[in-house]
Amino acid sequence: MPLLVSDYSWTQTESTVYINVPLKGAKAASVDILSTDEYIKVHFPPYLFEAFLFEPVDDDKGSARVGNGVAIISLTKRSNGVWEHLMIQTNDKERKKKIRQAALVKHQKKLSSESEQKAERQRAERKYALETMMKLEKEEKESIQRMKDVERQKTSTELAEWQLRQRQETREELRDDPKPQRTGTTPSDGGRPKAGQRCDRKTEKKPAELPPPRLRGDIQVSFTPRVFPTALRESRVPEEEEWLRKQAAARRAMSADAEELRDLKEDERNPDWLKDRADKCFMAGDYHGAINAYSLAIRLNRRIPALYSNRAACHLKLHNLHKAIEDASQALELLTPAVTANAAARVRASIRRGSAFCQLQLYAEGLQDYQAALKINPHNEALQADAQRIRDIIQGSAASRDTQ
Incomplete structure (x- = not known):
């Protein structure tokens, strides 16, 4: 049975009651x-303290501090008003039991x-x-459509101007080139020029002849096998294919229910x-919005490692370090087998998990992730500097323990 606390104290005003309960060394x-x-x-x-109050109070306005x-x-x-006592003065256990049960039911509700x-707030x-994302997408589409409309109007105007110039040039050519006229002929002689007369007919321009159509033929296409970035003796063809x-x-997977x-x-x-x-939300600093969108994408497809890795970056910004470690670990689990195609993604996920470990002062675990990233990208000077900084912290902590 619990030990009942009896050394409590209480004070009151016309509108408020204050109860002080000693915790006897218990943690908050x-x-x-x-x-x-x-x-x-x-x-x-x-220990247990119970109070069956003398009169009802306004529970919504009450508060407790530890x-x-x-x-x-x-x-x-x-x-x-002033209470005569803090609690009801009765030894009726059945009544107290009903009050206790009613209070528990009300508390559960x-x-x-x-x-x-x-x-509901989360939804x-x-x-x-x-x-918000849909609104941004709509504004972006409307902006692109406006640009297309402007370009279409500009092109239509230029085409109309070009057609007008072409018609004007055609009319000018016709004015400069009148129809040919016959001279020195009569209907009886069939329109032929008389002897001693010459034909004063202008030579008409013939339209330019179009080139004949190209001959039909078939083009033979051959495909070369996929070339891997490493030498054949060092290549990991099975891992690459896997x-x-x-x-x-992963692109075909769909995890969400139809409902x-x-x-x-x-x-x-x-x-x-x-x-x-x-x-886009992440770039704009809206990390909560980015997490919501990444989470919905993960509900739809749980096999895309970039979703977990990017959500880990959002959790790092919000100092949700344990969640960042969980997401980065899930991304690294999906980024297998380790091949050249996913090397950059493995570096990012390792750095994010290592950073979260270090912020939790788990420097040994963080150093392992940074070393894993350096193994993939050994010439990255920033990674080398961060890893050395973590080693210095670990060695400084060990030295301080030895001194003590």
Whole structure:
């Protein structure tokens, strides 16, 4: 059975009641406080404080603070006045049991309501992020369409001007080149010129002859086999082919249920479109919006490593270090087998996980990730400097322990 706390104290004003409960050395994290309008419970094993209040209070306006070895509970009275006692003066265990059970039921409903409100806020935030991305996409499309309209109008105007110039030039040529006239002829002689007369007819221009059409033929096309960047004796053809198969399978994978897809628009069902939107949010500093878009893309396709790696970068910006480690680890797991095609992605994921480890002061684990990145890109001076800085921290910590 728990040990009941009896050395509590309380004070009051016309509108407020203050209760001080000593915690007897218990840590603040281990203190559980339950407060309703008729019942107060402070539980820190093996101790328990219960108060069946003298009169009901306004639970929504109450507050509780834990610190300096004491829990201070502030309660707002529903009606102003001075209480004769803090608790009801009765030994009726059945009545107290009913009050306790009613308080627990009310507390559970309150927690459930808060959970639903939190879930609703998250859905609203996710919806707002998607609407914002859709708005940006619409504005971008409208801007591109306006540019196309301007170019189309400009081209139409230039074409109309060119056609007008062509017609004017044609009319000028016709004025300069009148129809040929016959001289010195009569109808009886068939229009032939008489002897001694010459023909004064201008030579007409013949249209330029078009070249004959090209002869029909077939073009033979041959394909060379895929060339890998490494020498044949050092190449990893099976691993390269396995990586290509995994990439192709990842692009075809779809993880979300049909019911979830029904609520999404056509663009929102495309992980690549969501990744592009998330990248733009990240560049704009909207890390929460980027995480929402990356998370939705992951729900649609859980086999694209870039989604996890980029979400890890967002968590790093928000100092969600454990989540950053989890996402970077998932990205590295998907980036297998290790081939040249995914080397840059493995470097990024290793650095992000190593940075999160170092910010958690887990320098040995962080150094391992930086060394893994250096093994892939050994000539990166920034990586070399960061790895040496981590070694100096580790050696400094070891030296300080030896001195102590």
